[in-house]
Amino acid sequence: MSNQEEILAALKEAVVEYEEDDCAEAAQRALDEGVDPMIAVMDGLAAGMEEVGVLFDTNEYFVPEVLMCADALYKGLDILRPHITLDDDSPKASVVIGSIQGDVHDIGKNLVKMMFDVAGWDVHDLGRDVPLESFVEKQLDVNSDVLAMSAMMTTTMMGMKKVIAMVKEKNPECLIMLGGAPVTRDVANLFGADGYAESAGNAVSEGIKMIGRLREFQKGDIK
Amino acid sequence: MSELTGKERVQKLFKKEPLDTMPCFSGQGAVVVQAIEEMGTQFAKIHTDARLMAQSAITSARLFNMDAVVIPYDMAAVAEAMGRGISLYENADGVIYPTVPNKWKTLDEIDIPKDYMSQGRLPMIDEAFKIIKEEAPDLAVGAWVLGPFTLAGQIMELDILLKGLKKNKDATAAFLDQVTQVTVDMVKHYQELDVDFISVRDMGSGTDLLSPRMWKTLVGPNLKKVFDAITCVPSVNHICGSTDMIIEMMHECGADALSVDQKNNVVATREKLGNDVLLFGNFDPYKTLTQLEDMKEVEAIIKQCIDNGLDAVWPGCDIWPDIRKENMETYVKTVKEYGKKASPAVGRI
Numbered sequence: 218m219s220n221q222e223e224i225l226a227a228l229k230e231a232v233v234e235y236e237e238d239d240c241a242e243a244a245q246r247a248l249d250e251g252v253d254p255m256i257a258v259m260d261g262l263a264a265g266m267e268e269v270g271v272l273f274d275t276n277e278y279f280v281p282e283v284l285m286c287a288d289a290l291y292k293g294l295d296i297l298r299p300h301i302t303l304d305d306d307s308p309k310a311s312v313v314i315g316s317i318q319g320d321v322h323d324i325g326k327n328l329v330k331m332m333f334d335v336a337g338w339d340v341h342d343l344g345r346d347v348p349l350e351s352f353v354e355k356q357l358d359v360n361s362d363v364l365a366m367s368a369m370m371t372t373t374m375m376g377m378k379k380v381i382a383m384v385k386e387k388n389p390e391c392l393i394m395l396g397g398a399p400v401t402r403d404v405a406n407l408f409g410a411d412g413y414a415e416s417a418g419n420a421v422s423e424g425i426k427m428i429g430r431l432r433e434f435q436k437g438d439i440k
Numbered sequence: 441m442s443e444l445t446g447k448e449r450v451q452k453l454f455k456k457e458p459l460d461t462m463p464c465f466s467g468q469g470a471v472v473v474q475a476i477e478e479m480g481t482q483f484a485k486i487h488t489d490a491r492l493m494a495q496s497a498i499t500s501a502r503l504f505n506m507d508a509v510v511i512p513y514d515m516a517a518v519a520e521a522m523g524r525g526i527s528l529y530e531n532a533d534g535v536i537y538p539t540v541p542n543k544w545k546t547l548d549e550i551d552i553p554k555d556y557m558s559q560g561r562l563p564m565i566d567e568a569f570k571i572i573k574e575e576a577p578d579l580a581v582g583a584w585v586l587g588p589f590t591l592a593g594q595i596m597e598l599d600i601l602l603k604g605l606k607k608n609k610d611a612t613a614a615f616l617d618q619v620t621q622v623t624v625d626m627v628k629h630y631q632e633l634d635v636d637f638i639s640v641r642d643m644g645s646g647t648d649l650l651s652p653r654m655w656k657t658l659v660g661p662n663l664k665k666v667f668d669a670i671t672c673v674p675s676v677n678h679i680c681g682s683t684d685m686i687i688e689m690m691h692e693c694g695a696d697a698l699s700v701d702q703k704n705n706v707v708a709t710r711e712k713l714g715n716d717v718l719l720f721g722n723f724d725p726y727k728t729l730t731q732l733e734d735m736k737e738v739e740a741i742i743k744q745c746i747d748n749g750l751d752a753v754w755p756g757c758d759i760w761p762d763i764r765k766e767n768m769e770t771y772v773k774t775v776k777e778y779g780k781k782a783s784p785a786v787g788r789i
């Protein structure tokens with residue numbers, strides 16, 4: 218196994234085994250030994266999270282384990298990300314993300330956010346229990362490519378419809394992604410959203426799968 | 441023989457005595473906007489005023505011929521009484537349930553006040569129970585409390601709690617013990633108010649979040665303590681989300697009935713538990729009562745619930761208050777007509 222392969226394997230294992238210190242150590246080693254930080258993120262950290270997704274889908278891991286894996290991933294990401302350089306001709310994508318007013322849950326939202334963080338997007342996290350107009354104001358303010366909203370409860374999802382109408386009226390180019398336990402694809406269509414993160418335990422699974430798709434995209438498997 | 445009242449029907453159901461038909465009621469929130477409109481008030485106001493809370497519950501039941509009322513409507517009351525605050529969204533459009541804005545962020549910060557039972561809206565909710573019992577003696581009165589794990593997630597940050605289950609096991613277990621005592625005190629209190637049933641909702645503890653192993657060690661034993669404390673009135677153990685892997689353990693907690701949502705395979709559950717166990721559920725309330733436009737589909741969903749072997753057709757979660765009137769009417773009518781045949785645990789007159 219080459220040095221790079223060894224480091225990538227260590228990053229991956231640290232995420233899967235939710236070992237935060239090991240992850241930080243492997244990330245530092247990657248930098249010290251000249252591994253491309255983007256490769257370390259994608260083929261180390263993100264690859265580890267993909268495996269976590271498999272463990273979650275097969276009921277080996279549950280939400281507590283996934284949250285700890287995410288903590289480990291961030292330990293490595295915080296070290297690697299400042300060293301990733303973007304091409305001048307590829308502008309950085311941005312997302313405004315938050316849990317809708319009336320919803321104080323943010324686990325699903327944070328896992329979807331992790332996907333954007335891994336991808337190196339500019340993430341504007343509004344937190345949770347976010348008033349509807351704050352989504353609209355922030356989106357228009359930063360002109361983000363994506364607006365991602367989460368509602369873990371049926372009782373809060375209706376607010377999404379209003380935000381979508383307000384944003385689409387002023388900025389029809391913005392892609393809108395919905396996630397959260399009660400939001401079905403039908404509801405997303407009904408509300409006029411562009412994307413949909415099938416959700417809850419499912420926001421967890423979906424957030425992780427998005428990382429997998431991102432890796433495929435990076436490798437050119439998805440055009 | 442004259443028709444049973446709603447109260448009698450629900451009481452007999454829990455005793456597994458023969459019924460005229462299946463009662464139509466819920467252990468989850470069942471307030472509807474039609475009642476709120478008829479009263480000329482707003483959703484945000486019915487959580488803080490005993491009369492409005494009682495009246496909206498009674499009017500909702502009367503409008504649709506339901507057999508019971510259940511209050512309160514939100515899950516923030518106990519956390520609020522512990523000083524965690526309350527967001528009522530009084531200026532927001534439409535229906536938004538109250539939430540808890542200031543959860544404790546670490547286990548070290550937790551300091552449950554001794555006098556919480558007399559704080560926040562808890563005394564007002566007691567008053568609402570009294571009004572309902574006086575003004576609607578023909579309806580069954582249901583109280584509900586959060587199960588210990590879900591209550592813990594209402595008073596402290598859920599992600600810290602979930603990670604604590606793995607990282608900080610002993611301290612988290614001690615915290616859950618403390619919260620269990622709160623739930624025990626709450627159910628004892630509602631027993632003293634002489635309600636007709638108590639539903640314990642540990643809705644955040646399904647296997648969407650926790651492993652069956654964690655449930656067995658950290659949720660089940662605490663729920664058992666709660667059900668052991670309910671000695672004078674019937675009790676329901678409700679968990680929404682995935683419950684197939686824990687249904688036998690739910691049953692072992694000792695409630696008089698189990699309630700599950702649409703994710704549960706009721707046919708398999710019935711096979712596992714046998715015909716003597718009272719089993720409630722399990723339709724998707726948002727889809728069935730708010731979204732569907734074809735009443736034949738609503739009717740089919742309710743009939744399927746009965747055919748699958750449920751003893752009462754309960755929504756899997758709170759009824760979304762902004763229901764379609766005809767959907768709600770179809771739900772109740774189908775239960776009352778199709779429910780004339782005996783259910784697995786309860787015969788018919």
